[in-house]
Amino acid sequence: MKDIKEFISYNDIFAIHCGISVLEVSPGTATVKMTVQDKHLNGLKLAHGGALFTLADLAFAAAANSRDYVAVGINATISYIRPAGMGDILYARAREIFSNRTLSGYSVNVENEAGELIATFQGTAYKKGSIQTHKRKAGHVHSSDSP
Template sequence: MSYPHHLGMTVLEAGPERTRVSLTVTPSGLNMHGSAHGGLIFSLADEAFALISNATAQAVAVETHLSFFRAARDGDQLVAVATPERVGRTLATYRVEVRRGAGGEVIALFLGTVSRREKPA
């Protein structure tokens, strides 16, 4: 079983201009304070980042940053929406907003840069 599948992630949309991945927070994803574990939120954002950055190239992360704005709770559906900020020949940077629900408030903001090269034939 893959890591995203183990966490209950679902790919809603995957393309080079926008990628959306969702999951529902469950009790196994909570931290000691009863809110969604930061690692769970990071994993959701990172999966959207991986999918979008590899849509048209072979890419590996070189830097990421995640800011937390609000807590997520048991039962919350989280949706990570990834969009490109700048895509160059060898480097690309993507923005991933983790939202509560499809159009809800932003609970975390992820920025990531990848090193990219052409996909092997």
């Protein structure tokens, strides 16, 4: 899983722009991390819904691409449970709920350091083909490329 972890860490520019780092990727799971900084805040000085979504989405994308195929996100749902503020260290952990021939589904929990649930996220991915096929074309593919 070193491949996908390194690939995202160096090539996912929006994740870097948002200060998200990939901690761990195993077959079907992934953990990513973001410390809430100024740049993540909304008008109320709380972590922005878009920043929380992006954190969860990255865990989803890493987990969905943790096996020998390339997968793209087709849709996702997020529920906001508890606000997060400046300095909070947030972890998003994705686990695979199902995986069949063409689709896979992931559940992601976003938690703070105290283990309190900040948001829950569910994402569905479409399997585009083997990594080999795609490497020949364009490199890894993940969230928000169209099926």
